[in-house]
Amino acid sequence: MSADRITQDVERGEPITIVIDGQQVACFAGETIATAMLAAGLDAFRTDQRGKPRGLLCNMGSCYECLVTDIATGRRIRACLAPAADGMEVSTRG
Amino acid sequence: MADRIECDVAIIGGGPAGQAAALALSGHGLSIVVIDEQPRPGGQILRQPPARFAVRGWLEERSYRPLKQLLGRFQALDDIHWLGSHSVIGLQRGSVMAMGPEGVTTVTARHILIAAGCHDLAVPLPGWTLPGVYAAGGIQAFIKGQQLLVGNRILVAGTHPLQLIIAAQIVAAGGSVAAVLFAQPRSAMVAALARHPLAALRRVPDLLATAAALRALARAGTPIHFGTSLEALIGTDRVSAAQTSAGTINCDAVGLCYGFVPQSALPRMAGAQMRPSGPAGGWACGHDDFMRTSVPGVSAAGETTGVAGAAAAAAGGALAGIGIALDLGLISLEAAEHAARTPRRDLAQHRAFAALLDAVADPRAYFPAPSADTIICRCEDVEQATIAAELPVCQSANAVKLATRCGMGACQGRNCEPSLLRMMAKAGNVPETGFTPRFPARPVSIADLLPPQ
């Protein structure tokens, strides 16, 4: 599995770092948390009741498969909508 | 509760429908708020890259031109209040609750327009909960909006011709498409086209876009198979292959493309009259010839009123704007009728084409078969067999929900309702309604609903 950023003809925001489950993930300002995670090879956004990793589905805020926790606020946010912010810490473990 | 905004018109959705309505209403001295959960306007068809990005040659294909012009005119308006990154979670006559990064804002309005668009139909099949399996529209939105390719070998499968365009966009972005699979035979698609020759002729540009996509895929050597259906998706921690009726195809991402269903939570919550949407399922909001719903002070436009494409959405939005101006006493009935002529004619034409597209894309005979342990309700992990066991004793979708938790999760049943209703219909029970719509349309933090401590 690997998601790749399209680089041709694209200028992104400045490089930033977010922290997913304790792991540093480099990404760019403007990207959603989902994009940052996928581009870093992290495609499990939660673990289901069977203990299986679950990916996101709709990438438009509708399916709620991408809920992650923003550690600073304790809020559950949709990774496909929420922008990554430098230093932000996120947990996929509820 | 963070905030309160009073306005004349609240428009939910900044896609083509919402934009066109805002344009029709602009210049009358009204206060207009446009609410969208995306940060920037555009809707699903023009999912804009973040303002921090610069993308040269973004969506340059000819078919996007009129929509980009519409968006440009909308963004140039100086009399609307853009409330981006806000999800509407509740709607009653005269007021809307919108959840944003800083809390919940209550927007009171004399008139509300619901232009919330549609979403991909979620199609359960064995293995579809593996990471790497996406709604095809989601893959496309990653390309358009985030400039990201979700895999190195993406399989696109379903029944909707939009998957050709998505596959072509993947290829154009430098990605590789493992294959495009149409579950229906080519003959079925041609036959459907032949039944609506006039509608097809009127929309030559759309058909040409598809033709261009076909050529691009051919150049890239992308296999396109007809009459080839998905049977299961395979992988341990992520998808690695698809089992199809024509053998196994290796891939690292899959886009499911069986059609679209209207975002119906808000009109249903408001109590508006709904009707069954197209062959993909779901519920479309009913309306009169000025796009007013059965609830006074609430109009609807765009895919919320039935999936008919972006041009229909724009026409419906313009018509809704005229209707709202009429209701607010800004224009006479005569002026409204006059102004409504063009958008009404356009809407009728686009809907005729949509009917053709529905016929071509009709997924009903081609849905993959879930197995007993396939998850139908993704939020609550409810398996096919669990639901099947209740079908003999439950007459309503609500009863199945209560008995199994199917539809009880965070997505409010958006994903599983069509699957459940299909299962019920197959068991000989065609319910007149789905789940009772409930507040909130999107989960909302309790802190956000309360005044600060």
Added chain:
Amino acid sequence: MERADVAIIGGGLVGCATAWRLARKGASVVLIEAGDINAGASGQNAGSLHFQIERRFLENGDALAEQGAQIVALSRHAVIDWRTIERELETDLHVAMHGGLMVAETAEQVALLEAKAARESREGLTVRTLDGDEARAMAPYLSSGILAANFSADEGHADPRAITPALAEAARGEGAQVRTGTHVRAITRENGRFVIRGNGLALSADQLLVAAGAWSADVCALINIHMPIYPVALLMNATERAPPIIPHLVQHVGRRLSLKQTHAGNLLIGGGWPSRLAQTLHGGFDLSAKAQMIPESLTGNLLAARDVVPGVTRLNLIRSWTGVTAITSDQLPIVGPVPRMPGLWVAAGGSAFTLGLTFARLMADAMTGDEADELSLLSPARFEHLNGFMG
């Protein structure tokens, strides 16, 4: 025409439990439900098993509080019924009786708690009065604003989704006939029997039990009997699933609040906040249409939850719904035979999730000729004056 010993109208907890008990005693029973089993209040309620005197009995003066206290006698039965039901039905109903706290935040409320505990001990129900720190030691999730709490060791909750279908299944297993999708439209008296008609049904029965919840007054009207039972629409809220934090039932003595965590992990927040019932064109209430949420109820309910369990604010609310239940003119349930019309029984009103199993057991006894003195407090006879010109 079909014949049965007993016809029961209403496929909620009360109807299904009574059908099961009666069938077990050998009666031929037909249960008739307009929609699906569990479609009414029984499937929409908060699932609290509350045995302490309810706040609603405490806030309207001594006389009502005294009356409310008498229910405690039935609550003692209910404790046993709930402790044994899973074994009897051989099903997991997610019954969790780990105790319940009724909390106070002000000095006045503390006084109310103390008076309540005194009444309860007179009626034979043991509750412990805890100060704020003791309460927090037992329930660390409670806010520092809690000054005192009454603790009842038997309280708890069960899964409203599970119990009623399980009872219907058990009733079928004992030979009762359960007919769903059958709306009763007409009831007549013929040769001393009840003839019940609706959706292809024509049934003649010796005895008729109306267990139609909020619809019970309407069903009684079909046979020209007044029953002072009124519908009320109540708000319920559910959060997303959370790790286990709250083993107890939490209630408030001075504010409308009930809070618990289900076996699945969701927090259920309710407590009797009103929604607005829909109306018919002629002005009466339309129970077939969806009731409308009142925004102030939502905020009021969530504020009470936050003040008692501050941790709730971190959770997402995923659903608010309205259930319609029955309240009687004196707040006590109406359970028993209607003197004006021999053979007619009613069971509706009150907290019949907690008490429904008990109503059903005692009623099945009474309907088959056994003693059931405990029900006399709830007898419809107290409203007989309303039926002086009816029947």
